[in-house]
Amino acid sequence: MKPARLTREFFDRSVFAVAPELIGATLLFRGVGGEIVEVEAYHETDPAAHSYGGPRGRNIVMFGPAGYAYVYRSYGIHWCLNFVCEGVGSGAAVLIRALKPVTGLHTMRRRRRTTDERLLCAGPGRLCQALGITGAHYGLALDAPPFELFARTATPAIVTGRRIGITKAVDEPWRYGLAGSRFVSKPFR
């Protein structure tokens, strides 16, 4: 049977419920993508979150309804993709950090200029480059083209750990990964 599409209702819950359920789900962008193997949760009262301190500038979409894409530029170079969660005003989102590449491998290799499958989507910036996601896709709905999201068909073993690359709230264990996956951006300890 076909996996169910992820709906806006799926995202309209606590980020701490949604984030682990995204491990094993499938993310396609214009038909290119794969299985989500690593994510991180952020929310408004989290000093490490872009939504910390309230709606303003680039974070506006994080305070809108659940089920939309929050895309931001990282270190002036890379794009990073988040899924907005919870209700209007909550400022919550899940950062998509790594995929196991499954569909459109040739396209991903061309965009990433590497043939190393393990490095195609291992990291939020690499993943957006491989899928062709940019700031032009800020605010797009996740339940309509060019996005296609499918629920996982089995419950995988999940590992958690500290989030990567942040300087605030560094001890919060809000990074989730697929246990044993070689496609994560960094090993889980």
Add this chain to the structure above:
DNA sequence: CAGTGGATGCTCT
């Protein structure tokens, strides 16, 4: 394997 530094552009809890 770990650690370091540069690239680069936007926001400023």
Add this chain to the structure above:
DNA sequence: GAGCATCCACTGT
């Protein structure tokens, strides 16, 4: 002007 939710190339174990 500082500080990034990063990546890559390079160095040294």
